[in-house]
Amino acid sequence: MPDTTDAGTTGSSTGTVTRVVRLLRVLAEAGGEVTVTQISDRLRLPASTVHRLLQLLIAEGIVQHDPASRRYGVGGELVRISSLIATGSSLKTIARPFVQAVVDGCNEACLFVVHLPATHQVSVLEGINSSHPLRYELGIYAAHSLLWGATGRSVLAFLPDAERDAAIALGTPSPADGRPAPAPETLRADLQATRARGHAVSWGEKIPGAVGLGAPVLATGGRVVGSLCLTIPQMRFEAAQEPSLASLLTEQAGLLSRALGYKGPYPPPAG
Numbered sequence: 001m002p003d004t005t006d007a008g009t010t011g012s013s014t015g016t017v018t019r020v021v022r023l024l025r026v027l028a029e030a031g032g033e034v035t036v037t038q039i040s041d042r043l044r045l046p047a048s049t050v051h052r053l054l055q056l057l058i059a060e061g062i063v064q065h066d067p068a069s070r071r072y073g074v075g076g077e078l079v080r081i082s083s084l085i086a087t088g089s090s091l092k093t094i095a096r097p098f099v100q101a102v103v104d105g106c107n108e109a110c111l112f113v114v115h116l117p118a119t120h121q122v123s124v125l126e127g128i129n130s131s132h133p134l135r136y137e138l139g140i141y142a143a144h145s146l147l148w149g150a151t152g153r154s155v156l157a158f159l160p161d162a163e164r165d166a167a168i169a170l171g172t173p174s175p176a177d178g179r180p181a182p183a184p185e186t187l188r189a190d191l192q193a194t195r196a197r198g199h200a201v202s203w204g205e206k207i208p209g210a211v212g213l214g215a216p217v218l219a220t221g222g223r224v225v226g227s228l229c230l231t232i233p234q235m236r237f238e239a240a241q242e243p244s245l246a247s248l249l250t251e252q253a254g255l256l257s258r259a260l261g262y263k264g265p266y267p268p269p270a271g
Contacts, residue, residue: 016053019045023053024078027063033071033220061118066221076114076225079125091225092126095217098256102228103128105248109135112217112256113151114226120146120167122155122226134233136207145172147181149206150199154214154227157194158268164191176208198267199246200227203234211237213245215253218268220261228253
């Protein structure tokens with residue numbers, strides 16, 4: 001197929017920017033994930049050019065790729081950026097009732113975080129606080145490592161092996177106190193336990209004095225897109241509460257996953 005888009009700017013930075021904008025427009029207007037061929041037809045660009053542009057955007061988390069279906073869609077980082085510009089995104093809107101249901105069920109702060117594959121991080125997209133006087137700032141749109149806290153590890157535990165290993169290799173220190181990351185074998189054992197439970201638990205890893213619980217959120221094809229998490233002051237938390245809180249959290253995370261097109265068992269198999 002001849003490359004007729006942006007005549008006169010082929011190979012220039014202007015031409016590349018224009019193509020990227022048009023590509024993002026196609027993804028935004030598609031109403032779901034699309035193939036390289038579909039994008040190529042819409043933009044009247046060679047498939048090789050489309051593939052190159054997609055790889056650039058995937059590296060920045062702007063586009064996400066489902067290897068099973070070979071389709072492409074809007075990435076978590078683009079959702080985060082869009083949410084900073086506009087008041088809410090479709091993902092944020094979809095997630096909010098499930099976040100609210102968790103808060104209604106336990107009167108503790110609940111967050112929905114999205115996975116940012118390009119940087120091996122998660123970012124807080126939505127949060128609703130408790131009515132207690134003692135509570136935490138929710139840090140909406142703040143990004144942090146997958147290695148720490150229930151928000152990160154509830155995502156990390158359910159990623160494909162290659163992505164999990166890449167995140168572990170970064171060795172990011174704790175944002176709470178700067179302690180080094182656990183040894184890889186220790187971290188992998190903790191992640192295996194998280195998969196077996198179906199949820200992550202953390203104590204003061206990201207916020208000093210806070211207990212976190214997190215359950216993964218999946219979308220079409222079993223792709224992990226984020227997690228639902230509780231953040232509770234340690235002085236208000238009792239170990240005996242964990243089963244009921246985890247049940248509430250995983251129930252809503254499972255329902256949110258269904259709303260995002262996930263059709264497999266929940267919690268996902270430990271593997």
